[in-house]
Amino acid sequence: xxxAVIHAPGDVRVEERDTPKIIHxxxxxxxxxxxxxxxxxxxxxxxxxxxxxxxxxxxxxVGVVEEVGDQVTLIKPGQFVIGSFFASDNTCEICRAxxxxxxxxxxxxxxxGAQAERLRVPLxxxxxxxxxxxxxxxxxxxxxxxxxxxxxxxxxAVAAEAGPGRTVAVVGDGAxxxxxxxxxxxxxAERIIAMSRHEDRQKLAVEFGATDIVTERGDEGVAKVxxxxxxxxxxxxxEAVGTQxxxxxxxxxxxxxxxxxxxxxxxxxxxxxxxxxYSHVHLHGGPAPVRRFLPQxxxxxxxxxxxxxxxxxxxxPLDQAADAYKAMDERRAIKALLRP
Amino acid sequence: xxxAVIHAPGDVRVEERDTPKIIHxxxxxxxxxxxxxxxxxxxxxxxxxxxxxxxxxxxxxVGVVEEVGDQVTLIKPGQFVIGSFFASDNTCEICRAxxxxxxxxxxxxxxxGAQAERLRVPLxxxxxxxxxxxxxxxxxxxxxxxxxxxxxxxxxAVAAEAGPGRTVAVVGDGAxxxxxxxxxxxxxAERIIAMSRHEDRQKLAVEFGATDIVTERGDEGVAKVxxxxxxxxxxxxxEAVGTQxxxxxxxxxxxxxxxxxxxxxxxxxxxxxxxxxYSHVHLHGGPAPVRRFLPQxxxxxxxxxxxxxxxxxxxxPLDQAADAYKAMDERRAIKALLRP
Numbered sequence: 132x133x134x135a136v137i138h139a140p141g142d143v144r145v146e147e148r149d150t151p152k153i154i155h156x157x158x159x160x161x162x163x164x165x166x167x168x169x170x171x172x173x174x175x176x177x178x179x180x181x182x183x184x185x186x187x188x189x190x191x192x193v194g195v196v197e198e199v200g201d202q203v204t205l206i207k208p209g210q211f212v213i214g215s216f217f218a219s220d221n222t223c224e225i226c227r228a229x230x231x232x233x234x235x236x237x238x239x240x241x242x243x244g245a246q247a248e249r250l251r252v253p254l255x256x257x258x259x260x261x262x263x264x265x266x267x268x269x270x271x272x273x274x275x276x277x278x279x280x281x282x283x284x285x286x287x288a289v290a291a292e293a294g295p296g297r298t299v300a301v302v303g304d305g306a307x308x309x310x311x312x313x314x315x316x317x318x319x320a321e322r323i324i325a326m327s328r329h330e331d332r333q334k335l336a337v338e339f340g341a342t343d344i345v346t347e348r349g350d351e352g353v354a355k356v357x358x359x360x361x362x363x364x365x366x367x368x369x370e371a372v373g374t375q376x377x378x379x380x381x382x383x384x385x386x387x388x389x390x391x392x393x394x395x396x397x398x399x400x401x402x403x404x405x406x407x408x409y410s411h412v413h414l415h416g417g418p419a420p421v422r423r424f425l426p427q428x429x430x431x432x433x434x435x436x437x438x439x440x441x442x443x444x445x446x447x448p449l450d451q452a453a454d455a456y457k458a459m460d461e462r463r464a465i466k467a468l469l470r471p
Numbered sequence: 472x473x474x475a476v477i478h479a480p481g482d483v484r485v486e487e488r489d490t491p492k493i494i495h496x497x498x499x500x501x502x503x504x505x506x507x508x509x510x511x512x513x514x515x516x517x518x519x520x521x522x523x524x525x526x527x528x529x530x531x532x533v534g535v536v537e538e539v540g541d542q543v544t545l546i547k548p549g550q551f552v553i554g555s556f557f558a559s560d561n562t563c564e565i566c567r568a569x570x571x572x573x574x575x576x577x578x579x580x581x582x583x584g585a586q587a588e589r590l591r592v593p594l595x596x597x598x599x600x601x602x603x604x605x606x607x608x609x610x611x612x613x614x615x616x617x618x619x620x621x622x623x624x625x626x627x628a629v630a631a632e633a634g635p636g637r638t639v640a641v642v643g644d645g646a647x648x649x650x651x652x653x654x655x656x657x658x659x660a661e662r663i664i665a666m667s668r669h670e671d672r673q674k675l676a677v678e679f680g681a682t683d684i685v686t687e688r689g690d691e692g693v694a695k696v697x698x699x700x701x702x703x704x705x706x707x708x709x710e711a712v713g714t715q716x717x718x719x720x721x722x723x724x725x726x727x728x729x730x731x732x733x734x735x736x737x738x739x740x741x742x743x744x745x746x747x748x749y750s751h752v753h754l755h756g757g758p759a760p761v762r763r764f765l766p767q768x769x770x771x772x773x774x775x776x777x778x779x780x781x782x783x784x785x786x787x788p789l790d791q792a793a794d795a796y797k798a799m800d801e802r803r804a805i806k807a808l809l810r811p
Contacts (some may be wrong), residue, residue, distance in 0.1 A: 404740025
């Protein structure tokens with residue numbers, strides 16, 4: 132089968148790979164209907180994460196189940212399914228508390244490389260959620276978004292305790308940040324400040340529910356958020372980048388007693404303990420437990436209440452994955468969808 | 472009047488100071504009935520915080536109101552009052568959200584030095600809470616504890632979301648840590664693990680409600696907490712020290728999705744962003760908004776439901792403040808009470 136493999140920074144190739152098979156009796160193998168390129172894939176593409184060996188890429192997927200292991204009872208061949216980047220049993224104490232991405236049996240699904248024609252999904256019963264019937268073609272981008280980027284933005288907004296009466300600021304205008312805006316709107320936030328310097332992304336942020344746009348960054352961005360919130364800072368701030376600057380911008384934009392939800396994968400971040408102590412903010416985040424939210428997100432998509440698929444502004448066949456990475460790296464695309 | 476002044480590390484003297492007066496119409500001046508030495512005072516005493524000029528010491532106090540400014544309407548001369556280390560208006564948006572120690576008008580009461588015969592308390596109406604009648608002598612240590620050390624331990628337990636069904640671990644066996652144990656018990660925690668290597672403190676921890684004692688520290692302490700919690704870590708961990716080691720011990724002792732409440736004043740702490748991200752813990756803390764809890768804590772003390780005053784294992788007249796510092800520095804006393 133064909134699959135995308137990174138060989139070195141900037142060097143993604145679609146090549147023949149071994150077709151995945153059932154290894155454990157709790158596995159499923161799916162035929163990938165759509166996959167995509169994640170902002171976090173760019174850490175490898177840009178050489179910020181080292182690439183030491185050819186590595187299959189991709190961890191976001193929707194597909195049709197082809198085969199299941201002997202111990203899989205809930206998921207059936209032929210079902211259209213959405214999964215997340217971490218496989219989880221969905222029964223352990225950590226899963227039941229809603230932290231499936233820290234499941235005691237978690238496995239990284241992306242290790243198999245979802246930007247491919249087939250994908251092995253471990254712990255299929257705990258990881259995959261099937262739609263009641265095969266979705267229409269136009270819903271596929273949104274369902275694919277639920278697999279990671281929507282689930283991650285949603286977790287950011289939940290972790291930041293976005294809700295009625297709250298002012299929410301979102302640091303980062305990538306797909307996750309934009310979908311955190313959508314999530315904050317769905318969660319009932321009163322005011323949503325999107326921090327973005329790119330016109331196309333600002334436009335999408337407003338479409339998703341942003342009430343204010345702040346173009347300033349760093350200390351100036353913080354000052355602007357404070358100016359918009361009576362000098363106090365936002366109640367809830369979603370951090371969707373993962374750098375030192377963006378984390379500090381998020382913390383400093385939050386009022387005392389407010390909540391920072393951080394979902395940008397942290398790279399080289401060191402949080403100064405004393406500043407954090409006196410900031411009085413709540414800090415919560417990490418790899419989104421997408422599985423917690425999947426049933427609700429799928430419902431919202433199938434009922435056409437939300438349209439998160441709008442973040443995909445480039446669709447390419449799988450064999451042009453290299454172009455998809457390039458377009459995102461150069462910020463010509465917000466997010467690229469790949470069709471095997 | 473007499474008051475304690477630090478002149479250099481290790482050099483605390485009780486000397487004649489100007490008697491405080493009403494400066495602002497929202498001030499009160501109280502006659503100090505009892506004050507005490509805080510673990511955080513030892514940062515100065517040990518020279519970890521620089522001492523650049525003679526500085527009045529102390530920020531924990533109970534007393535009788537002597538005089539109030541023209542705009543003070545709730546607090547009256549003659550009342551027995553308890554206040555906290557930060558003065559707060561108790562009416563701003565931040566106060567109303569329960570973060571009085573980040574009040575937009577906050578002032579550090581300790582700047583006036585509470586280890587003294589008199590103390591000026593700014594924003595008296597928002598800061599002080601009066602008892603319905605003068606308390607009996609035996610209740611004074613507990614009411615004094617409410618002023619900071621109990622309120623701080625309580626906030627740590629609340630920030631860590633201690634409650635029914637939860638296993639709570641407490642890092643730090645100073646007075647704050649011990650009272651976090653008491654708080655966790657009052658909040659209904661199922662199991663309370665006190666981390667302590669000192670027999671007298673272990674004994675008090677058990678008296679306050681600890682169900683388990685862990686004597687190991689650092690990675691070994693973490694391993695022990697995990698062993699006691701089915702490999703997962705505690706639901707709630709209170710950090711009551713403020714060092715890099717204790718913060719990391721607290722974070723690593725917490726299960727994914729669990730809560731760290733940190734109230735030890737951070738000194739030189741740098742939190743590694745990537746580890747924090749993957750830990751999935753909630754982090755909250757800072758200078759305790761003691762004022763939020765004072766009415767409830769005073770009720771629990773006056774009804775003799777709790778006896779936090781037990782943390783005072785040394786009582787000295789004010790003019791022996793130097794001995795009180797020395798005893799705490801040498802860990803001969805958990806906490807020293809001073810009587811002017």
